[in-house]
Each structure stands twice: as C-alpha cells, then as structure tokens.
Amino acid sequence: MSKGMFLDRDGVINEVLTNRVKFVNQPRDFHLLEGAGEAIRVFNDLGYYVFVVTNQGGIGLGYMQEAALTEIHHKMKSDLETFGASIDDIAYCPHKPHAGCPCRKPKPQMILDLAEKHQIDLYQSYMTGDRKPDIEAGKQAGVKTVLLGGRDDETTTPDAYFSDLLAFADWLKKQ
Structure with a gap:
C-alpha cells in the first residue's frame, strides 16, 4: 500500500x-x-500520492457551478506543473454547509474514498489543513494531522503545526 x-x-x-x-x-x-508548488513537489518526490480534499459549499449555495470548479482545478494543476508538482486526485463536497452529507469535512468520507480508490495506507498518511474541520476529518480517518497558519482560532489538537505547507514539506524531507 502507498502513503x-x-x-x-x-x-x-x-x-x-x-x-x-x-x-x-x-x-x-x-x-x-x-x-x-515547491511543497507539493517535495511530497511527490518523497513518494506520497497527493490528494486535494475540499469543501465547496459555494456550489450548493449557488455561488458557482461544478463546471467552474472543474476549470479552477484545471488551473490549479496547470499552475502546479510549473513547479514540477502534481496532484493525483481531487475530492470535493458540493453540498451546502450544514447539509448533513457524509462527504463534508469534518466527516472523513472524502479521505476514506480516496484511500480505498488508490490503496492508501492511512497509518502512513497525513491530512493537512488550515481549519478545525480538516483536522477532525483527518483524525476520524486515522491519518496524522497537520494544521497550517493561524487562521483557525478554534481549539484543535493536530499532530503537528507549521506556518505553511513548505515549512511542513521541509520538515518531512528531513525525517
């Protein structure tokens, strides 16, 4: 199994x-x-499958269409390619906040589905986010959790904390 x-x-x-x-x-x-971009390239180089798991309630709320989200993700992949970085798969929840769906973080379904699809060993894996729902989803999925930045003022208990994604990648590279 992969990480x-x-x-x-x-x-x-x-x-x-x-x-x-x-x-x-x-x-x-x-x-x-x-x-x-540099951080994701490090993850690629270290042998991690790289996934994006994102709540996109703007679709359910009518602020954007799924076609626009597809275009955004195409731009993301294209921008990352300029750094030699790649994303292996993307999962998103299009439902409104508080819709009670199983895929919206803090529920872990997006992580679990990607792990099953790509044969990922959750014990060797990480969920990295900037808010409490990201950390809760990771904990429920059984992965190590990393909180980035200072945007979340809610009490949360990640396994690690870094200022940004590159700081985490640099740390992981040294392990």
Missing part, C-alpha cells in the same frame, strides 16, 4: 480571504500560496 498526502485546498494550496481574493469561485480567483 497519501491529503491537502485541503483553500488556505493551504491557494489564497482565500486575502486582500486579493475573498473566495475562489472562478479560475481568475485562484492564486497559489507562496511555497505551495
């Missing part, structure tokens, strides 16, 4: 709630965070 790196998207790979972009509802709103 997986499950990454939240907004606030981990790309900007969100910044001066430049509030929400990513169109490809032009997508901007990689500094160091994200």
Whole structure:
C-alpha cells in the first residue's frame, strides 16, 4: 500500500480571504500560496500520492457551478506543473454547509474514498489543513494531522503545526 498526502485546498494550496481574493469561485480567483508548488513537489518526490480534499459549499449555495470548479482545478494543476508538482486526485463536497452529507469535512468520507480508490495506507498518511474541520476529518480517518497558519482560532489538537505547507514539506524531507 502507498502513503497519501491529503491537502485541503483553500488556505493551504491557494489564497482565500486575502486582500486579493475573498473566495475562489472562478479560475481568475485562484492564486497559489507562496511555497505551495515547491511543497507539493517535495511530497511527490518523497513518494506520497497527493490528494486535494475540499469543501465547496459555494456550489450548493449557488455561488458557482461544478463546471467552474472543474476549470479552477484545471488551473490549479496547470499552475502546479510549473513547479514540477502534481496532484493525483481531487475530492470535493458540493453540498451546502450544514447539509448533513457524509462527504463534508469534518466527516472523513472524502479521505476514506480516496484511500480505498488508490490503496492508501492511512497509518502512513497525513491530512493537512488550515481549519478545525480538516483536522477532525483527518483524525476520524486515522491519518496524522497537520494544521497550517493561524487562521483557525478554534481549539484543535493536530499532530503537528507549521506556518505553511513548505515549512511542513521541509520538515518531512528531513525525517
């Protein structure tokens, strides 16, 4: 079995709630965070399957269509390719917040489905996010959890904390 790196998207790979972009509802709103491309390339080089697991309630709320999300993810992959980095698969929850669906983080279904599909050993894997629901989903799925940045002010207990994705990748490279 392989090891997986499950990454939240907004606030981990790309900007969100910044001066430049509030929400990513169109490809032009997508901007990689500094160091994200290099970090994902490190994960690729270390033999991790790299997955994006993202809540996209904007679809359920009518702020964007799934076709726009497909275009955003195409731009993300294209932007990452300029760093020699790649994403192996993407899972997203299109439902409204509080819809009670099994796929929306903090529930672990997206992680579990990707792990089954790609034969991932959850014990050797990580969920990396910038908010409490990401960490809770990872814990429920049985992976190690990494909290990035300082956006989440809620009490959460990740296995590790780093300022950004590249700091985590640099640490992991040394292990």
